[in-house]
Amino acid sequence: MTRRELEWTVLAALAERSPCYVVDLAAAIDEHPVAVETVCASLRDRGELRSIGYRRYDVTAAGRRQLADGHDDDPV
Known part of the structure; x- marks a missing residue:
């Protein structure tokens, strides 16, 4: 998984189950x-x-705006 893909995966996972500890998040997304x-x-x-x-x-x-704007857009 590229860094950008990992960023989106982390954002999406946290949007569903936030707040979350890093170790739990890592286990949830298998990273x-x-x-x-x-x-x-x-x-x-x-x-x-x-x-x-x-x-x-x-x-x-x-x-949340980054997630709503779409996967292909770069943040900032």
Whole structure:
């Protein structure tokens, strides 16, 4: 899975079951927790996720807009 695909997978998974811990999210999407944590940090830095505690994330309104705008659009 490319990084961009992983970003979309993380956003979509969190939109369905948010907030969520990185380890639970990684298990749900069958990816390594370190890769998921890295992507979550990047999405947080762009404002699409927010951290709500130790390695726990929630989708922001900006993240939901990215999902609504479509998979092919680049964020920011």
